[in-house]
Amino acid sequence: MTTSKHRAAVLDGFNRPLRMTEVATPAPGPCEVRVRVRAIALNPFDRIVQTLGGLVTPWVAFPAVLGSDVAGEVVAVGDQCRRIQVGDRVLGLALGADRAGNRAAEGAFQEQVILRETCCCRLPAEVTLTQAAVLPLALATAASGLFLRNQLGLDPNPASAHVGYPTAPKGSVVVWGGATSVGSVAIQLARAAGYRVLSTASPHNHALLVGLGAAAVEDYREPRAVARLLEAAAGTTIAGVLAIGVGSGRACLQLAAGRNPRPKVAMASMPCPLDSAPIGPQIGWRLATLPRLAGGMAIQALRAGILRVPTSAIWGTALVDDPLGAATFGTFAEAALRDGRLQLVPEPLIAGSRLEDIPEAMETLRRGVSARKVVVQLG
Ligand SMILES: NC(=O)c1ccc[n+]([C@@H]2O[C@H](COP(=O)([O-])OP(=O)(O)OC[C@H]3O[C@@H](n4cnc5c(N)ncnc54)[C@H](OP(=O)(O)O)[C@@H]3O)[C@@H](O)[C@H]2O)c1
Structure with missing residues (x-):
């Protein structure tokens, strides 16, 4: 019997380059599907795992395949799959380097992925x-x-009442960093759930964010941004604050401290950038960055305590083992893409057409993008 194979960008150990090779193509498990990958989007997390995984994702099993974002065609389904069928065009969250998946077959950087x-x-x-x-x-x-209950714990929307989330009084939600890919989706989710959204971005992205449903947008570099968002929230409860973007935590703590009772701040980003670590010797980088990171986190925790602001740190895939995961990807996203409540933003920035282009595409992302998502298309 011949085993079928496909190509993958494999990581053999932390702080090593990606290696292109052929790997065996597995069959999906009972509740899994196998997807022929046509497009891969890159995230800061990919590079952080590659270079600093020993610190942030020490569980990763090698050889590993990185990558979280894929879209493609379903070529096989497990015998307990009920919704997805062979031939469907899907987008999916790949869990190859995540604790929830942690196997090469589930990483996005390959021609066929298990989701x-x-x-x-x-x-x-x-x-x-x-x-x-x-x-x-x-x-x-x-x-x-x-x-999620251990994050802002907001009420998702009337359609997800069936997964057991309570109905909360609606108010304003602050999405700091609305032009990030996380932020531009958060604006839309909060709006669809019935909240009024206040956000921040560079001025050239304000119209984009208003188009996604933000009621007010301020420039996060402006010293008066916090005061102006508090003015924009006057007369409403601030139900929660989502802090996205390196260094956003400081401003969001200040904002939350401007209200009584204090809204919770859920933080997606670190106080200093981690995606600039070099592949190769890192002694100088680590000596310069890790004390700054540890110091920044300690100061942030101290400041939250002094200001009496409740905080939490977001792990982006935490929903996959919660009913919220299926409710978000299945129930909500499928309907919302059809009826226009969910727009696909930011716009893709095409950075290649082969697995070999992924390392350079990661560099493009590291150099910085504004309201764009770096994507590698596979033929
Ligand atoms: N915790 C998790 O599980 C998780 C998961 C995914 C992402 N993240 C983190 O979330 C952040 C966003 O990731 P992403 O992939 O969505 O980023 P992205 O789309 O690449 O972010 C680019 C955008 O960041 C905005 N930005 C940069 N610094 C900012 C700041 N201090 N305040 C507000 N906005 C700022 C810029 O907005 P303008 O162009 O308008 O200036 C730019 O458009 C990153 O820090 C990433 O590491 C965390």
Whole structure:
């Protein structure tokens, strides 16, 4: 019997380059699907795992395949799958380097990937696979931060009452960093759930965020941004604050401290950037960055305590083992992509057409993007 194979970008150990090779193509488990990957989007997390995984994802089993965001066609389904069928076009959250999956077959950087059915969303015919790839990790992180009980614990929307979430009085939600991919999805999720959204971005992205449903947008570099958002929230309860973007925690703590009772701040980002670690010797980088990171986290925790602001740190895939995961990717996203409540943003920035292009595409992301998602298209 011949075993079928496909190509993958494999990581043999932390702080090593990606290696292109052939790997065996596995059959999906009972509740899994196998997808022919047509588009892969990149996230800061990919590079952080590659270079600093020993610190942040020490569980990763090698050889590993990284990558969280894929879109493609379903080529095989497990015998307990009920929603997804062979031939469906889907986007999906890949869990290869995540504690929940942690096996090479589930990483996005390959031609065929195993995904959980609950982490897939079928696509309307008019949506391209390249557009669709921008969504999965941003959707998971935004939904986890807004709706999980140990994060902001907001009420997702009337349609998800069946998963047992309480109905809460609606108010304003602050999404700091609305032009990030996580932020631009969070604005839409909070709006769809019935909250009024206040956000921040560079001025050239304000119209984009208003188009996604933000009621007010301020420039996060402006010293008066916090005061102006508090003015914009006057007369409403601030139900929660989502802090996205390196260094956003400081401003969001200040904002939350401007209200009584204090709204909770759920933080997606670190106080200093971690995606600039070099592949190779890191002694100088570590000596310069890790004390700054540890100091920044300690100061942030101290400040939250002094200001009496409740906080939490978001792990973007935390929803996958919660009913919220299936409710978000299946129930909500499938309907919302069809009826226009969910737009596929940010716009893809095509950075290659082969697995070999992924390392350079990761560099493009590291150099910085503004309201764009770096995507590698596979033929
Ligand atoms: N905790 C988790 O599980 C998890 C999961 C995914 C992402 N993240 C983190 O979430 C952040 C966003 O990730 P992403 O992939 O969505 O990023 P991204 O789309 O690449 O972010 C680019 C955008 O960041 C905005 N930005 C940069 N610094 C900012 C700041 N201090 N305040 C507000 N906005 C700022 C810029 O907005 P303008 O162009 O308008 O200036 C730019 O458009 C990153 O820090 C990432 O590491 C965390």
